[in-house]
Amino acid sequence: VDDDLQRLSALVDLTPENRFHFLAFLDRRLVFMHCQNCGKWIYPCYPHCPDCWSVSLTPEAVSGSGRIFSAVAYHRFPGVRDLSPGPPYVIVAVELKEQVGLRYIAPLVDSESKNALGLLDMPAHLHWSRRGGLPTPAFRLQP
């Protein structure tokens, strides 16, 4: 676990607000704070609920299902050596089914379709990839 934590720290800036979110990667769980006062899911990770300002928050896993709200296919990016498995490298923002506007950005993997506009609104589901020796979230199109 200490090794994992070190690898995680190398990948992301761990803060008091986001630590629970990234630590949950190790268990292959996508976890957000859930407001116990108004019921909203909170992402990005904040110290209170931006909607009702309650600090009564509980970390809970989401289903990982949703639809692709936006997509970018990277064909070139100076400075990035590893666009594996090779360009275009597609990153999507998936609107999770738990809440309107609750969107999560991650790479799209195992997809034949790489056309950015053609991917919009397609159903997608969370999939755990491995990067830097750690499980990291990605999305796959839902058949």
Add this chain to the structure above:
Amino acid sequence: MTSLSRSQAFRDVVAILGTAEVGYVRQQVHSPLAMVVEASKQAIADAGLDRSDVNGICGTDAVSLQTLQDVMRFPRITWADQVPFHLIAAHGVSAAAYAIASGACETALVVWVAGLRQLPASEMGQAQVWDVEPLWKHSGASYAAWAGRYMRDYGVPREALGLIAINSRSNALLSGQAVLSKPITMTDYLAAPWINEPFCLLDMEIPVAGANAWILTSADRARASSSTPVYVHAHAAGLATHGTEQYEQARDYLNLANWHVARSIWERSDIGRDEIDVLFPYDGYTGIALTWLEALGYCAPGCGYDFVRTHWDDAQNRLLVNGRVPVQPMGGSLSKGGTQGASYFHEAVLQLRGRGAVATQVDGARSALIASGGFHQNATATILRA
């Protein structure tokens, strides 16, 4: 929802009295500091003032307020600020205008500088593994993502973005300010290599090394001056309710910051949309310019392509609103150079003084609208008048 009443609004009490621009070249010949020093001296001279008149300064990330003061040595500074790079040139101009209006200083130097240096490796995805965030944040991807959403929701074809790119290039060539010397056609646009699909190479501003400087002063002081002032008639900045720098949490297209800022600028301005003579909708990425045209009410949401086609001047191969109002007459960020909207203020002042390039000067231009910045943290609108 509160709105600022007209009687309270800040209008015409501050003027841009001097403007200067140096560089706008594709080779980094001079350092950012050297360009800022040169632009500052030229702007002070353009304002007909000297060193002892300046008692406010606004620096940037690249040239901090301390460095700016130490290198220029103004005898007594009573107001100083610094605008970070993720904001834009308009924020420096407005900060100085508000400082002058409040009495914090009377005459301020505002600088902006862009260089060709690369972003720090840590932010450029040299961290090969967790590259999602740096990719999305620093590559224009968030703009491409929203442009894609816009195209999908309103059924807008790529040609809409292409016309924005062509307009900027035609203006750059007409005005003699193009760092890229070739005219572009729609065929060229559609064949350009993808970068961050749905953005291709021609959707993205051209990086340059360049600096701008302005002298702002009170309207009273400006009227007594030997230079030709251009007044800050209205300014608005604002944020949408939701959204980080990555934008993915913004509610929807009609809740991007542009719409909030556009509402504020028209609430604050006595000059109406049809009276605007020169227009600068931010074209750091083509998609933003379309959004600004729609948000500012030049056309309805989703109708930017129709608007640009309807107002296209075939002979000049550029956009002329109502056959009269040029859009980015010097070539904008896309074809003159990406400097976070700094060149817009310089060109607007020249146009309102009647000193724009011969081929692109608007006859008798009295007002200019600069809508600069993107979808969230840096959206602004400024109306300048002669």
